[in-house]
Amino acid sequence: MSAAAEEGKSKKVGVKATFNLPDGTTVVREFDASNTAIPKLGETTAEATTIGAYDYTGKHDQGALPAPREGGPFAQLIGCVLATKYFSNEYLTDVIKKEKCCRRSSEDDSTTNGQVLKKPREDVVDKIPSGQ
Numbered sequence: 562m563s564a565a566a567e568e569g570k571s572k573k574v575g576v577k578a579t580f581n582l583p584d585g586t587t588v589v590r591e592f593d594a595s596n597t598a599i600p601k602l603g604e605t606t607a608e609a610t611t612i613g614a615y616d617y618t619g620k621h622d623q624g625a626l627p628a629p630r631e632g633g634p635f636a637q638l639i640g641c642v643l644a645t646k647y648f649s650n651e652y653l654t655d656v657i658k659k660e661k662c663c664r665r666s667s668e669d670d671s672t673t674n675g676q677v678l679k680k681p682r683e684d685v686v687d688k689i690p691s692g693q
Contacts, residue, residue, distance in 0.1 A: 574634045576641040578649060582656065590648055592641040600640045602629040 575593030582588075619626055630636075 574637045574641065576638070576645045578645045580649075580652065588652065590645070590652075592644040592648070594637055597637070597640045597644045599632060599636050600643060602631060602636055602639065 573593055575591055575597075577589065577591045580586075580588040619628070
């Protein structure tokens, strides 16, 4: 085997996601053949027939398309990207929920009888008549 062929075999298909959060936390997650399934590219779904969907439908304006080749490095890459997308959605949703929870608890500290105290607008304060 040539050196180029050996080098091509040693390359690993995968996606690395790094999240640097404002609090200084860094989360790194890698997706490759060891933890990601290869998707079936030629399967059509009900969502694939809706307008604006990007799933493979096997059809185009001029008729049927050839079936995609299953497997291989591109299919593995698609599987890694999908796994990264799902992980990102779940992880960042949890981060947002925690931030909302912390924000609510700090807002609760500035409430009286269940009502949030708001600072009045300055243009309205100037128009309030004095207690004469």
